[in-house]
Amino acid sequence: MPSHRKPRTRMTSSGPAVGVTTAALASVGLFAQGADAAPVVPGQRPSIEEVQKKVDDLYRQADLATQKYDEAKEATATQRATVDGLLDQVAAGTAKLNETRRIIGGYAAAQYRDGGVSPTMTLLFSHDPQAFFDQRRLMGRLSDEQQRTLTTFEAERAAGAKKRAEASRGLAALTTSQQTLRAGKQEVQAKLTAARTLLSTLTAQEKARLAALEQKKQDDAKRRAAELAARQEAAARQAAAAHPKPAPPAGHAPSAPSTPPAPSTPPAxxxxxxxxxxxxxxxxxxxxxxxxxxxxxxxxxxxxxxxxxxxxxxxxxxxxxxxxxxxxxxxxxxxxxxxxxxxxxxxxxxxxxxxxxxxxxxxxxxxxxxxxxxxxxxxxxxxxx
CATH class of the missing domain: 3.90.1720.10 (endopeptidase domain like (from Nostoc punctiforme))
Incomplete structure (x- = not known):
């Protein structure tokens, strides 16, 4: 692992589920109905129809929260990859900057051996080497190679500062996405726990009644599906009748009749x-x-x-x-x-x-x-x- 990278704590999905008692469910309005429904009297058990509606709604809310979680997870993965790339670029830029600094240090050492560090080298190692460029008189005291090195040093330092700022913003965005991810996870768990807890309060007789309501819902949905299939089949037959196949030329044996599609056969x-x-x-x-x-x-x-x-x-x-x-x-x-x-x-x-x-x-x-x-x-x- 590169020296600039630190291992991150992995996020797991094995966190404790949110426990909710029946009393707590009632207190947070789990049995409450919409504005167009009859109000629930405190302490009165909801009807099985109300339970079915509430359980279905909780599962739908969990579906919605799951999509939010999936979205945050995608954003987190994208931002983590972006931050990792920026950190790699910062590390590479720092290495180049250090190499350029080493070259400049070599110039300073050579001048020291020749009789001391000149004001020019002092400027090179100052906090703001850009000040050197503002003093055109001193530029003439550098060789072309030294001038190019100084220009490179300043460009690399500016680029490194820009990349570090980008990485900092990326890390902030990543932190926000991770917080959203954790909140989404807790929201899904809360909805699912609430649904399971609500179902656990039912008696055996109530569960049987709920199962019967669910079966009726399934049967109604299947009936509508069969009606759609019939309409699609009728439309396909009308289309075939409107565009019949041409008759074979006289003197040619007719080809074997094609097998008509079975009833309710969907298009291939x-x-x-x-x-x-x-x-x-x-x-x-x-x-x-x-x-x-x-x-x-x-x-x-x-x-x-x-x-x-x-x-x-x-x-x-x-x-x-x-x-x-x-x-x-x-x-x-x-x-x-x-x-x-x-x-x-x-x-x-x-x-x-x-x-x-x-x-x-x-x-x-x-x-x-x-x-x-x-x-x-x-x-x-x-x-x-």
């Missing part, structure tokens, strides 16, 4: 989309871990980024940046491989696989799975490529 993906889909399917069953990009676990945008990278397409890290890549696609025109984004804050993403379904990494405690795109409110979709 492009080669890159097929590769991305194959990768995503291979991750089914792996756990969601916030901030993870594989290969053992993923968060939502980490999965889509890794899948398209396997197809040779580089996507940004966060949902907020991924939604800006490629071309926008209407829900009715979705094709396998397209990215579907959810919620107004664009805090979640999944990969469309056809028939109104997607592969995504849902939330903490869940696994990469197939699910209807209508399970969450859709923000919009894009087609990478």
């Amino acid at each position: 993906p492009t080669s890159k989309a097929a590769e991305a889909l194959a990768f995503a399917r291979a991750q089914l069953g792996k756990p969601y871990v916030w901030g993870a990009t594989g290969p053992a676990s993923y968060d939502c945008s980490g999965l889509t980024q890794a899948a398209w990278k396997a197809a040779g397409v580089d996507l940004p890290r966060t949902t907020w940046d991924q939604v800006k890549t490629g071309s926008r696609v209407a829900t009715a025109d979705l094709e396998p491989g397209d990215l579907v984004f959810f919620y107004d804050d664009i805090s979640h993403v999944g990969m469309y696989i056809g028939n109104g379904m997607m592969i995504h990494a849902p939330h903490s405690g869940a696994y990469v799975r197939e699910e209807s795109i209508y399970y969450m409110p859709i923000y919009g979709s894009v087609r990478p490529g």
